[in-house]
């Protein structure tokens with residue numbers, strides 16, 4: 001290539017080049033969070049998929065409840081409740097196993113533990129997910145509708161060996177009792193944003209969420 005050909009190549013100013021490098025670094029950070037950041041709540045921002053993340057305290061309380069309910073070596077299913085999955089993993093404990101059932105494919109960064117899940121097809125799950133193979137299922141359905149709760153309940157009943165921890169609006173109390181035999185807990189879950197509807201937890205077993213207020 002001659003010098004004159006080289007002169008034809010458009011060149012970026014150092015300022016533009018720096019801005020471009022910063023942009024690429026940010027993109028990389030978002031698609032490939034570092035090991036330490038990987039399980040931070042909020043690393044994946046809320047979007048239009050009816051996403052309302054729990055506060056750090058609530059996620060921790062629910063994670064601790066799930067571990068206690070699952071027992072030593074227990075299996076935990078987080079259905080549409082990604083922050084509980086993240087908090088469980090952020091604890092860096094080896095004495096339980098956990099799967100994240102989620103519609104938002106951004107959570108596929110969690111690899112083998114991510115199971116794509118759409119409540120509209122409640123039993124459309126991979127073969128490796130055997131019926132009644134989880135000691136506890138914690139679920140937070142995306143919508144406050146009877147249809148969404150009914151379909152999510154099908155998944156919950158398929159996955160659980162018995163214990164259920166459901167988080168949803170107070171208005172769903174009667175329907176939740178009918179579908180899953182769960183009762184409202186005293187514990188009040190909190191979110192990072194203020195919700196328009198009163199929000200509660202429901203269980204079908206003797207849980208810590210009724211004792212530690």
Ligand SMILES: C[S@@+](CC[C@H](N)C(=O)[O-])C[C@H]1O[C@@H](n2cnc3c(N)ncnc32)[C@H](O)[C@@H]1O
Nearest residue numbers: 049052053054080081082083103118119140142
């Ligand atoms: C109300 S949010 C619950 C999140 C929970 N508060 C947390 O912090 O982990 C509902 C969840 O359902 C997921 N979701 C949205 N559409 C869905 C669908 N069609 N099937 C299953 N889950 C869905 C959202 O991505 C979101 O994580």
